[in-house]
């Protein structure tokens with residue numbers, strides 16, 4: 628991580644101790660780094676801060692309400708939207724405080740504002756944030772956490788998850804990474820009965 632990104636990280640991580648973001652965001656960061664290798668023309672100075680800051684707004688939503696805002700059935704669309712609005716507010720404060728390039732700040736918060744609810748992508752960096760955000764769902768810890776949280780039997784949840792790849796991902800590399808992770812999860816489930 629370069630100095631500029633590290634400074635943003637130090638501020639962003641203060642907001643990760645809510646929901647499962649202290650696991651999710653570092654994994655999303657690693658996935659973003661891997662995606663960047665396949666799309667070197669993407670601006671890392673937009674992508675990396677956007678991924679580090681995209682979910683800081685969850686900290687503003689009480690833990691007991693968060694479960695209604697995501698998953699196979701979203702019970703409260705306004706809460707889902709609220710985490711984006713709060714993430715934009717906090718990200719703007721952090722990026723301004725560290726004197727981040729104002730033109731890049733604008734692109735970053737535009738991506739964050741809609742990272743979850745906006746169904747189309749605004750730019751290559753936006754596509755990569757959206758894909759990096761979703762890849763953790765295909766990791767063993769993401770699968771294990773979500774199937775319990777959503778109250779679905781593991782095999783049923785894994786089958787459902789595998790069907791979402793073409794719908795969720797914007798980049799070919801993102802789809803490829805999701806399929807590779809999915810194959811590992813499926814193999815584990817069939818061989819040992821857990822992830």
Ligand SMILES: [Fe+2]
Nearest residue numbers: 681682742743
């Ligand atoms: Fe989010």
Ligand SMILES: [Fe+2]
Nearest residue numbers: 651681682760
């Ligand atoms: Fe996220």
